[in-house]
Amino acid sequence: MRLRPPPGLGVTGRINVIGDIALVKLSPGADGKRAGEMILRENPWIDSVFEVRTISGAERRPVLRLLAGSGKTLTFHTELGFGFFVDVKKFMWSAGNLREKKRLLETVRPDETVADLFAGIGYWTVPVGSRVKRIYSSDINPEAVEFLCYNLIYNRIKNSVVFSGDCRTFVNYLPKVDRIIMGYLFETEKFLDHALKICGPDTVVHLHRVIRKKNIDEFVSLLEKKFRVVDIVKVKSYSPGRVHFVFDLVPRHRA
Ligand SMILES: C[S@@+](CC[C@H](N)C(=O)[O-])C[C@H]1O[C@@H](n2cnc3c(N)ncnc32)[C@H](O)[C@@H]1O
Incomplete structure (x- = not known):
């Protein structure tokens, strides 16, 4: 709120x-x-x-x-009918991502497998996990992973696989997935080659990034070396002149 x-x-x-x-x-x-x-x-x-x-x-x-x-600093937050234990001094939570969560929930299908590479305490993993066949989630912060597990249990999400560590290692253990959520806001593109390892021909990648509006064209050109950009959605204003966008991508080898 x-x-x-x-x-x-x-x-x-x-x-x-x-x-x-x-x-x-x-x-x-x-x-x-x-x-x-x-x-x-x-x-x-x-x-x-x-x-x-x-x-x-x-x-x-x-x-x-x-x-x-x-x-x-420990509290219990509800959003979209899900409950989350959050320690506000350890993790961030943005109420401004709600519209994007609704969009994602309307998009996923029950037979999908999804990887949430920067899962935090389950902001995307919990709602998306409730709608799909399997969700693979990683976070480099062990305290976030501890809360992710509490939140998965509280919300009775039983189809998740959780990895405590770097997503660049995690992808080496994963099969190809239908959808990848990359909810990291800065230099997210540096992780794209790792995400590519678990992309099949039809995988959709949701790459989050805070960026200056005037730099979008340059950023899209960078992404388009290996992916097609199928949609660009504004999530929220982040700071003066900077916007949090999500770029929906499909790998080029799909075409
Ligand atoms: C900006 S928070 C976003 C959390 C959540 N995805 C969201 O959208 O609200 C980024 C998360 O990425 C995690 N992270 C950063 N580098 C990582 C890496 N190399 N592998 C896995 N997780 C990482 C951080 O610990 C943090 O929880």
Whole structure:
């Protein structure tokens, strides 16, 4: 869920609510404590408000500062009828990806096999896994994999195979799949040659990438060396001038 920020207190963008925890970004010089207290007052069901200072490293780990509330970071979040245990200081969760999740759920077929190479705590694996024959999921962050397993069990997804480690290793153990989700936002294209190892002629790859709009043509040319770009969908605005897109690709050897 995303809430409008209280006006005039330096909260930039929407308030990202995960379970009963609110995450905000602040402009320089903002009175974070006042903003946090105001958010709690206006939304009494929220337990804690944190400022997201940065998101660091390949594991995309949030660096948080408590603004108001108890300071607990473990919460339970529901989305599209699925439940997720999330520790907001360990993992990121974007409420802004919901439209893309719905699109993906409308696209998958029950007889598909899917690989979710950057699975995190199961943002895509759980809903997609509920609709397909088998889902193979990897993440390099062992803590994310631990939560991925909790979330698979909670949601009774029984057709999943989970790998704790680098997806570039995982693909060496996988058969060809019908669909690949690459939910990593930066330099995702560097993993494409590895994804190609599990592509059959009809495999669809959903490659996520944050990119400046003006750089799209150049990026598409790069992708088109080995894939055909069949669709480009805007997931959300990411930061001023930068957009989170998903590129739907099919391998060139299909043609
Ligand atoms: C931006 S998060 C996205 C999580 C989720 N796919 C989503 O869309 O919300 C990226 C995830 O990729 C994982 N990751 C980064 N490099 C990886 C690699 N080489 N192999 C597997 N997972 C990796 C991180 O640990 C993190 O959980």
